[in-house]
């Protein structure tokens with residue numbers, strides 16, 4: 001398995017959690033293409049996942065099956081051992097392998113206790129496919 005998660009399950013989101021997720025979606029180049037209905041589905045279907053300091057959430061070069069939104073805590077992105085960026089609440093990561101079907105482009109490690117919203121590739125595909133099916137039915 002790719003991750004060392006402690007817990008992972010779909011949960012109801014509070015108003016402030018929903019607001020953080022929607023803002024994160026809107027400021028991400030890739031996810032901002034979702035329309036309001038798809039955004040609402042994404043909010044609904046995101047699962048929660050918790051990590052301890054030092055846990056490697058994503059390993060550079062591995063196969064990717066999930067993307068993440070930081071709910072709380074700090075993570076560090078590294079590439080070939082070089083620090084690239086610190087991620088905090090409202091940041092999206094792990095979307096590249098899902099979008100481009102490529103291997104993970106960087107390693108992402110928890111610096112603190114971290115709470116993440118996560119979505120598997122298959123769930124993301126369902127949101128996109130569901131929409132194009134509806135569009136076709138309208139023609």
Ligand code: CMP
Nearest residue numbers: 077084085093094095096097104105106
């Ligand atoms: P992915 O390649 O799926 O997994 C590693 C993630 O790290 C990647 O998606 C991006 O979300 C993130 N990432 C990769 N390169 C950078 C960078 N230069 N700055 C910030 N984040 C990055």
